[in-house]
Amino acid sequence: MPMNTLASKAANAMITLVALSFIFLFLILPILVILQQGFSEGVVAWWQNISDEETLLALRLTLTVAAIAVPLNLLFGIMIAWTIAKFQFRGRELLLTLIDLPLAIPPIISGLMYVLLFGIYGWFGAFFNNYDVQIIYAVPGIILVTIFVTLPYVARELIPLLSKQGTEEELAAISLGASGLQTFWRVTLPNVKWGILHGIILCNARAMGEFGAVAVVSGHIRGETNTLPLHIEILYNEYNFVAAFAISSLFVSLATITLLLKGMSSEHHSKKH
Amino acid sequence: MLFKLLFLSCFLCIPSICFSKTLDLLNVSYDPTREFYKEFNREFEKYWSSSNSAVKIRQSHSGSATQARAVISGLQADVVTLALAYDIDIIAKESQLLPSNWQQRLPNNSSPYTSTIIFLVRKGNPKNIHDWSDLIKSNVEVIMPNPKTSGAARWNYLAAWGYALQSKLAEKKSNAAAEKYAKEFVTALIKNIPVLDTGARGSTTTFVNRNIGDVLITWENEALLAFQQMSKSSSASSAHSQFEIVIPSLSILARPPVAVIDKIVDKRKSREMAEAYLKYLYTPVGQRLAAKHFFRPALPELVDKKELAIFPTLKLFTLEDFFGSWEKAHKIHFADGGTFDQIYRPHAP
Structure with missing residues (x-):
């Protein structure tokens, strides 16, 4: 039936074309625009914009926040995933749902929750104020909300992996005389290491990119509590479009590297199975 | 191995956050x-x-x-x-x-510095807008932010209200009649607003970039700054030199x-x-810098006449002249159930 195959070929080509132009229009084109704008005044201007003092301070803050939030969430994520995947207990389903809460709550609400908790009239506000400890409108507040919004990523990544593997290998290890910790380090963890890496990458991307929740608790102090995403908005609002897009291009390359790493990790991951 | 390194580096790179304690x-x-x-x-x-x-x-x-x-x-x-x-x-x-x-x-x-509220219109002023009274014509689209959320918009609103009051008081009408007219005037003005943004910069974007509306009511310092910035960036100049500033006969001293x-x-x-x-x-330093950044110096005698030339002369009234105090103005006009709430109804389809 040559007519039929021809028609189906044409249909295939059509669908591919539509898909490709969709990807180009909604993915590639905006990224190209950012790069074009960022470099519109040449590489030297781009570099000057990147190495501006306030930008570097914002970058340092963003890296600091990620460097604290990601390891903590990694630790927490592994523990919670281990608990949920390997043990049966009452309230397990509830816990599983609760982990997703930060993904479901709009970021601005996450920020406001922390203002209500640590603001001067908040539950803990007076306590910290007595000791002159500034939580909200300072770096600790930014770190707290970042931890909150990035909490689910590692755990989410690990729970399905760990549950799929079941408990046979662990049971074997224990019956051969391994201690709980040994089993965890030697058996459980190596099995999911690429999943962990995957989770770290996602968690890190969100930690560095978070805007809404951080904007609420930041206090917008220049060179001090402005993270990189907030700084981009400031530059844009100050009609400094080139600088805003130069930094955005930095973010885009960061995201690209992240995705490449992620691709690598999933490749390894699939090879194992 | 690679994995272990990554895992370790994650923990090792926690830097200490230390803040210098200079004054x-x-x-x-x-x-x-x-x-x-x-x-x-x-x-x-x-x-x-x-x-x-x-x-x-x-x-x-x-x-x-x-x-x-x-x-x-x-x-x-x-x-x-x-x-x-x-x-x-x-x-x-x-x-x-x-x-x-x-x-x-x-x-x-x-x-230490003041400003006022003026208009930005499209090049050539096609709708012939010269004063507040032109803003209530039925074919004019006005852009300004929402007085509920924006400080600038409150000044805009009160400026329009004050203009209407003044025009009736000048005709020797009674206070009550003038108030009634002012409410009608502002109602007509608000009917001409197709979109209320939450802040002044948002409204500028609506007017300039999205090309909506015939006139933007905004801060004098914002309008002058936007003009300067837009003409500085050469790539944008062709697109953004399409505006001109219009100074109304009377406005509010912000x-x-x-x-x-x-x-x-x-x-x-x-x-x-x-x-x-x-x-x-x-001081002269502060006042001169204010003028340089398009705020009207409170003590103009400290600043060179040349540097004051950018500020157009127009009649200004103060908030206290017509509204008593901010607290009163807020209660009457912007609090829940105030005149703005009474006037503003989202446009019916």
Whole structure:
């Protein structure tokens, strides 16, 4: 039936074309625009914009926040995933749902929750104020909300992996005389290491990119509590479009590297199975 | 191996966050003053450290009401420099961080610089807009932000209201008749607004970039700054030289106030410096920088005539002339159920 195959070929080509132009229009084109704008005044201007003092301070803050939030969430994520995947207990389903809460709550609400908790009239506000400890409108507040919004990523990544593997290998290890910790380090963890890496990458991307929740608790102090995403908005609002897009291009390359790493990790991951 | 390295590096790269404890001052301000305070802070740091220890001014910008809210909930501001007195009144009322008579402590009602409300129209002024009365014509689309959320929009609204009042009072009409007319006038004006943005910059974007509306009601300093910035960036000039400024016959004198936050400076032992900082705004240096950044100096005699030439002359009335005080104006016009709520109904389809 040559007519039929021809028609189906044409249909295939059509669908591919539509898909490709969709990807180009909604993915590639905006990224190209950012790069074009960022470099519109040449590489030297781009570099000057990147190495501006306030930008570097914002970058340092963003890296600091990620460097604290990601390891903590990694630790927490592994523990919670281990608990949920390997043990049966009452309230397990509830816990599983609760982990997703930060993904479901709009970021601005996450920020406001922390203002209500640590603001001067908040539950803990007076306590910290007595000791002159500034939580909200300072770096600790930014770190707290970042931890909150990035909490689910590692755990989410690990729970399905760990549950799929079941408990046979662990049971074997224990019956051969391994201690709980040994089993965890030697058996459980190596099995999911690429999943962990995957989770770290996602968690890190969100930690560095978070805007809404951080904007609420930041206090917008220049060179001090402005993270990189907030700084981009400031530059844009100050009609400094080139600088805003130069930094955005930095973010885009960061995201690209992240995705490449992620691709690598999933490749390894699939090879194992 | 690779994995273990990555895992380790994650934990090892936790840097210590340490903050230097040099003398500093936090100025919490609203959005359009960014460029001005950037330059003013440098000058003050030079001035202060020439006779005292070194100082670093920390600067924060956001919407005026948002900033007031942040100070109330714990942002450690030594001084606030906001868009309208009402926002500092709120801080005084809700947190008692400063006395309620704060506005009497510095010259010119604690406003070292002022501004007013003017119009931006499209090149050639196709709708022939010259004054407030042209804004209520049925074929004119007006762009301004929402008075519920924007400080600028409150000034816009009160400027229009004051213009209408004044026009009837000039005809020797009674107060009540003038008030009634003002409400009708502002109602007609608000009917002409296709979209109410939340802030002044949002409205500028709607008008300039999205090309919506025939006239933008905005701050004089914002309009002048936008003009300067747009003409500076060469790539954008062709697209953005399509506007002109229109000066109405009468407008409101907008007085952005400044204040020291007493309880915070006493706690941080920074009162002397904070007071010097605000007083420095009233010196020739501060006044000249204000003019350079398109704010009208409160003490024009300290500034060269040449530098004042950018400010168009027009008749200005003060908030107190027609509305008594911000608290009263807020209660009557902008509080829930106030005249704005009565007037504004989202356009029926």
